Amino acid sequence: MALTLTINAGNPPLGPLLVTELVKNSVNVSVEEGKDTMLRISDSVHFNDVNSITRYLVRVAPSLGLYGSNLMEQTEVDHWLEFSARRISGQSSLTAAFEDLDKALSLRTFLVGHSLTLADLCVWAALKGSAGWQAVQAKPGPFPHIRRWFSFLGSQTPFTAVGNKWAKSVVASG
């Protein structure tokens, strides 16, 4: 089964790109540039929404454990997917969202469980593409736990690979 992820190079979706990078050894998925973000599964099935795309990709690669290791963790991952789409990428109050995230991260190295999950990927990608977070991050100040978590993930291999290749255009357009 060959999957095709089409992305808009002018405004690349970092979440799906990160997940693609992580699952590329277990799932056959190629990346193409085009107009809109779309994951093509077959002639009749495709996904356009970022969360649907990343959910699908981590579900077809269950051995990587990116969707958590039990029902409880799966639900937590779903919570953070929603959080990243609504509260960070949406136009709600960013400061309140950052406060909640900072509190959640104070006793955790990863958002869910004890290893990397889709929750970390989608929240990280949403922050990376957020002008509001870039403004906060540019100067020292509040949210120490988000800062630590954000730069820790940013130093790991899939994140640096995607960051070097795509994040520049996000910053330019964001």
Added chain:
Amino acid sequence: MALRELSSLEKSLGLKKPNKYSTQGDKKVPVLQSNNGPSLTGLVTIATHLVREANRPELLGSTAEQRAVVQQWLEYRVTKLDNCPKEEIKTILQDLNQYLEDKVYMAGDTFTLADTLMYYGIHRIMVDLAVQEKEKHANVSRWFDHVQHYPGVRHHLPLLVVLRNRLYTSGHH
């Protein structure tokens, strides 16, 4: 104590053949009689040797700066943390808590020998902490919980319960 630690370290490094250790003096300093050379004395010396034997040099740090930081915490472990009097435990926890605020591991973004040995060393202190004190030192607790779940590290030590959501304070620190 140090001997159990070294045998746990051997397992976590994947060393197949366990070494035989003896101890020296009242403080029971570990001694390793190696096959090809003089005997090695002291926890940190032997631990470093085991890491090299397992061919995992990255656990001692991958840049000059990181190697220095790893050595610094290994020394801290044996000089400050071990046998520290009860009244100094608070200071140690406060210092570590501040240090770990912006770090996932003792030496920054990657796991090193410093995490393993600091974890073994601080376990006896964490066992005695109340839930509220663990939350007061949230950065230490977070690091500790991460390391005790890190693959292959916790061998001879019991898993401690560390809450992952805050109970007492709504603001930070």
